[in-house]
Amino acid sequence: MRAWWCSLRPWKDFYDMQAFESPMKSTDIVERVLRNLDYYQVNYIAILFFCCVFNMFLHPASLLPIGVWVFSFSYILEQKTATLEIAGKSYTKPQVVYVLSVVSLVFLYATSGLSFVGYVTFGCILVGIHAASRKGTLKAKVVHTRNEIIVTSNPLKKFAETVQQGCTKLENFVDKH
Numbered sequence: 169m170r171a172w173w174c175s176l177r178p179w180k181d182f183y184d185m186q187a188f189e190s191p192m193k194s195t196d197i198v199e200r201v202l203r204n205l206d207y208y209q210v211n212y213i214a215i216l217f218f219c220c221v222f223n224m225f226l227h228p229a230s231l232l233p234i235g236v237w238v239f240s241f242s243y244i245l246e247q248k249t250a251t252l253e254i255a256g257k258s259y260t261k262p263q264v265v266y267v268l269s270v271v272s273l274v275f276l277y278a279t280s281g282l283s284f285v286g287y288v289t290f291g292c293i294l295v296g297i298h299a300a301s302r303k304g305t306l307k308a309k310v311v312h313t314r315n316e317i318i319v320t321s322n323p324l325k326k327f328a329e330t331v332q333q334g335c336t337k338l339e340n341f342v343d344k345h
Contacts, residue, residue: 176210188301197300204299212295219291223284230284233275240268 181187191197205212224230244252244264251258276284 176214177208179211182208182211182298187303189303191300200302201296201299204302205295208299212299215295216288216291219287220284223280223287227280227283230276230280233272233279236275237268237272240272241265244268 191200224234244261247261251260252264253259254264
């Protein structure tokens with residue numbers, strides 16, 4: 169978790185106004201979104217988390233269904249068996265998770281209405297606009313290419329490790345200059 173949180177990109181770089189430009193083609197939009205989602209993923213998650221926390225401050229009653237949901241999911245996922253027995257009947261984990269998700273969403277809607285969905289949607293729109301309009305830096309392109317190679321070349325593990333080392337060296341070089 170700590171290593172993941174350490175990949176948070178500097179907010180100064182994230183909000184650099186000279187890095188924003190209207191994309192020329194629709195293929196540019198897709199390329200930018202994929203590259204920026206990969207490079208700034210922790211920043212984007214932080215924005216969505218902030219939207220959820222802001223909603224919870226406005227509607228503190230929404231903490232109850234969210235707390236029950238988190239506790240229930242952690243309990244279900246820790247169980248070693250493939251099925252769970254509830255009230256004398258046997259259910260699979262996916263069945264329990266599905267029912268629990270639906271019940272939690274109903275309670276979340278009952279406590280905070282559509283505002284929770286609205287704030288998350290607002291956060292997603294902000295993330296989408298940023299990802300589509302921000303030009304990629306060389307470092308972002310290197311990181312995105314390295315991650316694509318790691319994902320797509322799993323059978324060629326030795327080659328992928330060599331490429332990853334080269335990309336890391338290139339990334340460090342870009343940072344220094």
